[in-house]
Amino acid sequence: MAVLAMSADMLAEYAGLSKRAQKKVREIAGTVRELPYHELASMKGLHYERYHGARDARARTIRIDDNHRGIVVDAGDDQTLVLTRILTHDDADRWMANNEFRVNEATGALEIFDVVAIEGAVADVAASAPAEPTAAGLFAHRSDRDLTRLGIDPGVVPAVRAFTTEDELAGLLGLLPQGQAEALILLSGDESVEEIYAKVAGSIEPAEVDPTDVAGALTAPASGTRFRVIADERELEELLDAPLARWRTYLHHSQRSIAYRDAYNGPVRVTGGAGTGKTVVALHRTKALADALATEPSGDGPPILFTTFTRNLAQTIAADLELLGGPELLDRVEVTNVDQLAHRIVRDAEGAGVAIASGKEVAERCGDVLAELGLQDHLSVAFVLGEWDHVVLARECTTREDYFRASRAGRGVRLDRRGRADVWRVIEALRERLADRGWRTHLQVAVDATRHLRARDEPPYGHVVVDEGQDLHEAQWRMLRAAVAEGPNDLFIVGDSHQRIYDRRSSLSKVGVNIRGRSHTLRVNYRTTAEILRWGLGVLGREVFDDLDGGTVGRRIGDYHSFLHGAEPRACAASSRRAQLDELAKHVRSWVDAGIDASDIAVTARTKRPFRGVRRALTDAGLDVCVLGRELPIAPGVRVGTMHRLKGLEFRCVAIVDASDDVVPAPWDLTAADEDPVQHDLDLRRERCLLYVACTRARDHLWIGWSGSPSRFLARPDG
Secondary structure: OOEEEEEHHHHHHHHOOOHHHHHHHHHHHHHHHHOOHHHOOOOOOOOOEEOOOOOOOOEEEEEOOOOEEEEEEEOOOOOEEEEEEEEEHHHHHHHHHHEEEEEOOOOOOEEEEEHHHHHHHHHHHHHHOOOOOOOOOOOOOOOHHHHHHOOOOOOOHHHHHHOOOHHHHHHHHOOOOHHHHHHHHHHOOOOOHHHHHHHHHOOOOHHHOOOOOHHHHOOOHHHOOOEEEOOOHHHHHHHHHOHHHHHHOOOOHHHHHHHOOOOOOOOEEEEEOOOOOHHHHHHHHHHHHHHHHHOOOOOOOOOEEEEEOOHHHHHHHHHHHHHHHOHHHHHHEEEEEHHHHHHHHHHHHHOOOOEEOOHHHHHHHHHHHHHHOOOOOOOOHHHHHHHHHHHHHOOOOOOHHHHHHOOOOOOOOOOOHHHHHHHHHHHHHHHHHHHHOOEEOHHHHHHHHHHHHHOOOOOOEOEEEEOOHHHOOHHHHHHHHHOEOOOOOOEEEEEOHHHOOOOOOOOHHHHOOOOOOOEEEEOEEOOOOHHHHHHHHHHHOOOOEEOOOOOEEOOOHHHOEEOOOOOOOEEEEEOOHHHHHHHHHHHHHHHHHOOOOHHHEEEEEOOOOOHHHHHHHHHHOOOOEEEOOOOOOOOOOEEEEEOOOOOOOOEEEEEEOOOEOOOOOOHHHOOOOOOOHHHHHHHHHHHHHHHHHHHOOEEEEEEEEEEOOEOHHHOOOOO
């Protein structure tokens, strides 16, 4: 029987086809797998045939329907076919005339090489390049040999040597095969060639590569992120049932080396921008730890904790872990959000449940205390609560003396000794008021949970995996540190400060989590198109962000690159909110009519205020609506939720409504600049991050609407 492989490009194109065309692809894929190789050409209705004028003699086409053809490479082993693309007839004609299949002689990767486009780009560079490479060249610190050792096509090397800016490089990256583009991204940095080779090629040596063996190239580590050999009918059905989701469970071999390393000597930090696969790496790390636990002589041991910030994310993680490792994986892994964890630890230790004071209740009690102490003219509620959060709880201050000695770095208003004394009086009285009602805040519960964990003979967990680490408070980090004994494989942490949407500023080293020498950065976005990513980065502006441990992260091209391309985001400046909702409904309707499942579309806003109008507009357009709540959505329809609610989720299409300047940034969530200028700037940054998160939930299409003045964060979408 024929062996069938599929490319990531083909699966992405399949996801965008009509249901009728998808059914035809399924039939063709099943036919190819069931027939002996030598019978394919004669199979009636398959139209498996050579293409006159093809640049590559191994290229074949298969008729999908009146509008589409599939492009196939014949591996030459009388057995293996690779379904590579699904294109319209005109696009297929151009593709066949321009592209070749190649096996990279350095990495063994199967590559699709757009000869015409790349040769044209190289010629353009040569026409404008100086006669001799300059010392200011982007790759002046690399030799030609370095480039070719990492699989860069020799014909491209002269152009690469001429680049002096990352903008020049960006134009070529979108044309090269992904493996070569990734190599160039890494070569623009300071890592050694050997380190980079391990990331782009995986566990293979150049001497093992046969550049004529297409079938063999499919099994090379460097091909794993672009091509997948179908093992059986079940795998074929799983891929075609959820082509994008299933492909995302595949790891790049550089990610796999992080996730499946046998042991780390201590805590590990993995950072990267939106869509770079941090959570997928965390999922696979959890599976690796669980698999190792199952092989221990007892077959048992302390459970693994996978925790994140929000309840919705924890539910999503549990579902993804089951998808990755089956129900038995969840037998060894506890998945919960960080507040639930703290509450359970305290409840188990104290024998009673925990009553949580809402933010409104805490603020009201704080206001009462300020008035009773006669301090309302000197201290604001927001300032006192910020001091309690960012200094007292963050620095683990339990006494007045602790607070007087504590660093207030990052606070924008100076306090003398008398000022600190006044703040401490308010905080002490506030805690008493809450205790009298039996109330605690979430962070107080985390502090108490840490105390109970430290009193135990042994920590409850063998390993702890943390997702969305940028959103955790110091008190929560101390709890997690106390939940697992220090040692190999204790903490595995993923996060991205660009997605910090809560007022958190933790530094891992300051809460007892030492990640020195055990940090990794994921650089390539595998989810969001380059067009949407560029828009999102424009929202962030030129802010400087931290690396979760007191340092800063840069903005090199390699840190924010996507190889996916699609439509530019659509901006809609409406004359009124009603007109905005009409445009929204029209646009969402067009996505559904184009074959996109309604459940893969999200509409989001800064607050719930527009949801009633959104629901009415979408319903009038004949669309079902599912408003995201505290539980995972199970109802059919377009997903509607706040920007916070979309955290950690992803959709093919996202529409953002009410992105006007009187809503984003939310004025009610901003500290007044004259009250605390530092906190005011941090609040603005948090609002930028929230809009960035909303934009980057989209994989393929992004629509942004407003009435009145657009958000100031959208003023320069290209940054």
